[in-house]
Amino acid sequence: MTQRVIPLADERQLRQLPAIPAELPAPTGQLLDSRGRPIKDLRISVTDRCNFRCVYCMPKAVFDKDYAFLPRESLLSFEEITRLARLFAAHGVTKIRLTGGEPLLRRNLEKLIAQLVEIPDMEVTLTTNGVLLPKKAAALKAAGLKRVTVSLDSLDDAVFRAMNDMDVPVSDVLKGIEAAEAAGLGPIKINMVVKRGLNDQEILPMARRFRGSGHILRFIEFMDVGSSNGWRMDDVVPSAEVVQRIHEAFPLEQIDPNYTGEVAERWRYADGGGEIGVISSVTQAFCSTCTRARLSTEGRLYTCLFAQSGHDLRALMRAQRSDAELSAVIGQIWSGRSDRYSEIRSAETASLRKIEMSYIGG
Numbered sequence: 001m002t003q004r005v006i007p008l009a010d011e012r013q014l015r016q017l018p019a020i021p022a023e024l025p026a027p028t029g030q031l032l033d034s035r036g037r038p039i040k041d042l043r044i045s046v047t048d049r050c051n052f053r054c055v056y057c058m059p060k061a062v063f064d065k066d067y068a069f070l071p072r073e074s075l076l077s078f079e080e081i082t083r084l085a086r087l088f089a090a091h092g093v094t095k096i097r098l099t100g101g102e103p104l105l106r107r108n109l110e111k112l113i114a115q116l117v118e119i120p121d122m123e124v125t126l127t128t129n130g131v132l133l134p135k136k137a138a139a140l141k142a143a144g145l146k147r148v149t150v151s152l153d154s155l156d157d158a159v160f161r162a163m164n165d166m167d168v169p170v171s172d173v174l175k176g177i178e179a180a181e182a183a184g185l186g187p188i189k190i191n192m193v194v195k196r197g198l199n200d201q202e203i204l205p206m207a208r209r210f211r212g213s214g215h216i217l218r219f220i221e222f223m224d225v226g227s228s229n230g231w232r233m234d235d236v237v238p239s240a241e242v243v244q245r246i247h248e249a250f251p252l253e254q255i256d257p258n259y260t261g262e263v264a265e266r267w268r269y270a271d272g273g274g275e276i277g278v279i280s281s282v283t284q285a286f287c288s289t290c291t292r293a294r295l296s297t298e299g300r301l302y303t304c305l306f307a308q309s310g311h312d313l314r315a316l317m318r319a320q321r322s323d324a325e326l327s328a329v330i331g332q333i334w335s336g337r338s339d340r341y342s343e344i345r346s347a348e349t350a351s352l353r354k355i356e357m358s359y360i361g362g
């Protein structure tokens with residue numbers, strides 16, 4: 001008898017209803033967690049749905065036609081998202097990244113972007129698989145979106161179709177990248193998740209394709225996010241190996257990060273052909289400088305990508321709690337944060353059931 005993968009709806013119910021602090025201190029813009037890390041980046045998932053079924057994120061064995069996605073009334077409204085974003089900004093957040101699922105599946109997303117860019121000194125970006133960009137790029141730019149990051153795991157059509165598992169050709173994503181460039185949504189970052197034996201042979205072709213393009217190609221180590229992707233350490237291609245493979249063909253030199261807490265280690269081509277990045281959360285943990293909070297599709301605050309439960313801010317908002325109360329809750333949660341999952345990863349922690357990346361955002 002074969003075993004079916006258990007649906008993940010139960011994990012979405014692992015939540016904590018935050019307590020309202022007795023005192024409601026005004027935000028100072030300098031909120032620090034228990035390890036002295038500020039809150040600077042807020043990643044907001046606007047939908048748990050996606051038009052891909054990538055094998056490392058939303059495998060069909062779990063996310064099949066019978067999977068129960070969140071009902072519309074469970075999702076945060078654009079007004080609720082903007083309200084929370086303003087409260088996070090008061091605590092020090094200066095960058096918002098919209099994620100999913102596939103965020104461009106959220107209807108009228110440009111209206112949300114137009115609201116978020118009204119927050120003073122806020123940079124708003126978006127991560128997408130790129131397929132809908134030919135239809136949406138111009139409207140996104142007009143709404144105030146600064147730039148996009150596009151996911152692309154291979155240039156080989158057979159490999160890419162196998163990885164997205166929806167028979168989507170590479171050309172659809174390349175057209176999306178072209179549309180984003182034409183709309184002025186740059187510099188465009190292109191993310192490639194590398195899994196040994198599946199697409200690691202595509203490292204050099206990807207580097208060759210985007211050298212000199214003005215786009216920034218970033219290689220991401222295959223991570224144990226969620227519980228559905230069958231992660232094993234043997235499947236991880238260390239970033240050092242990625243850099244070495246490219247360096248042997250196109251000499252590289254390391255360059256400084258753009259800012260403290262940047263997740264990608266930056267390298268540039270010695271001949272001036274642009275730069276690449278590597279994101280090494282498995283082999284070179286960057287927990288000590290992590291400044292990212294995550295807001296799920298239905299308004300739960302997660303303080304780590306590898307979290308097992310979230311703090312239910314939506315419940316407080318819909319219970320008519322004031323901005324001062326919500327702000328104090330956010331401050332209390334972040335100031336108590338001590339997460340450092342990637343620094344302590346082991347066989348035991350990797351096997352823990354964690355919230356899925358498609359729900360929390362990348």
